[in-house]
Amino acid sequence: MTASEEADAESRFNHPTRREVVAGGITVPIAMSLTSESMAQSRAGNGVSSSAVSVNLTVNGTRHVLTLDPRSTLLDVLRERLDLTGSKKGCDQGQCGACTVLIDGRRVVSCLTLAVMTEGRSITTIEGLAKDGKLHPLQQAFIDHDAFQCGYCTPGQICSAAGLIAEGKAKTAEEIRELMSGNICRCGAYTNIVAAIQQAMGRS
């Protein structure tokens, strides 16, 4: 181990990365969601509320059977029940696009989608785009063009761009900008995002 590697290792030990913190912290939302589920069930048992529903969700090709409070948004279920934290919660009111996923191949905002209403639909999140260990052309293009700074909006941008390409309505940079306007990037990486999408469009 060289001195600089040693310093790196030490620094990581003393200052865990954000990713490590997030991974460690994941137990908290899971514990919370289990509690709310058991509460929903016990309320149902007491006859106070019978609103909990059983839902079949197909996410990235995998079927999940979940008991959900009908209030659960698809975004919260993805993140807190299925541990798919790629879809981000930005505004939670349909204004930023960070939570964009594909339902039956069409881009939607998962924060305004009630999970119970997606029964039987095929849901694709950012985690489901790479195939056979190979990045989706959009993921590769975003790396090639440095199409992000903080990266928080990126999963939504990429899922939205995948929907855009499937729609086939955007040809020019101007049209890409208009049809990507549902995805806000606070870092302002728009120029590189458009370039990345153009690259992926050329390949797909």
Place this chain on the structure above:
Amino acid sequence: MISFQYSRAVDVADAVRQVAASRGAKFVAGGTNLVDLMKMDVEKPPKLIDVTRLPLDKVEEVTGGGLRIGALVRNSDLAYHPAVERRYPMLSSALLAGASQQLRNMATVGGNLMQRTRCAYFYDLATPCNKREPGSGCSAIGGLNRMNAILGTSDACIAVHPSDMCVALAVLEARVRVSGPRGEREIPFADFHRLPGDTPQRDTNLGADELITAIDLPSRGFTANYTYLKIRDRLSYAFALVSVAVGLELEGGKIRTARFALGGVAHKPWRDPEAEAALRGKVANETAFAQAADIVLRDAKGFGHNTFKIDLARKVIVRALSQAARGTPQSQSSKKIA
């Protein structure tokens, strides 16, 4: 969000039966507005009836040359439908001017009609709002009212209807088909949305137990001379400050038929028969357009922050009528205003 019961309707009759059986129950389809309002506790339905599995997602020809649009047709599907693009390009344009593609993929035609106002005070539970809580007062009058109405307001409410699609439907004189416990009925578009008056809590004349099943478009589509011009605070994905949908029929440089409606200025898409009549037989030029704009805005009233909208509306009306007369409709991707 308060706890609610969830159920799926299997057909239209079942949907109507279910909503009649549960006081305060609401239909949900795209959910883009209702779910948002429920998160804010502005809407608190004890039950949601999911109508998305009903067979109301077709666009069909009707006799007489019109088009019937199922209430569950998604906004994006309608905007890109070949028959709509070809025969009702103003509607297609207005749809693409609204929201984002994600929301257009979710939002349905029926739900678009039922959108509630985006007035900030309607969303803010900490402030009085007659629409949210009748009798509590209007915070927008004398408050931050930049986005609020200048036409058809009342002492109770100055909210605007946020839809773009509905502005085009007003010009096209669509008819709203609804189903209820007493059977089916048709509502002319002009009678669907209401002015606030002293009952701003009621946005539409749809009964609480009625379901929108379709929108019928008459054959007249104004394919040669139309536009949808929307002015907003940013170039895309924002509600209108002022928008104008125009449909003209010209004959030798003169106006045979003129229809235009304004969005972003009133509690409903705003048409003025007098202004339209004033254009009939006139040479299609800016003088005539400015006169029509003056007629529309004769009773316009600003509330401080939104007073600029009166002058803006005048300019947007003239510009939109000019675009339509020239046959150069506003592009919704190039933002240059010709």
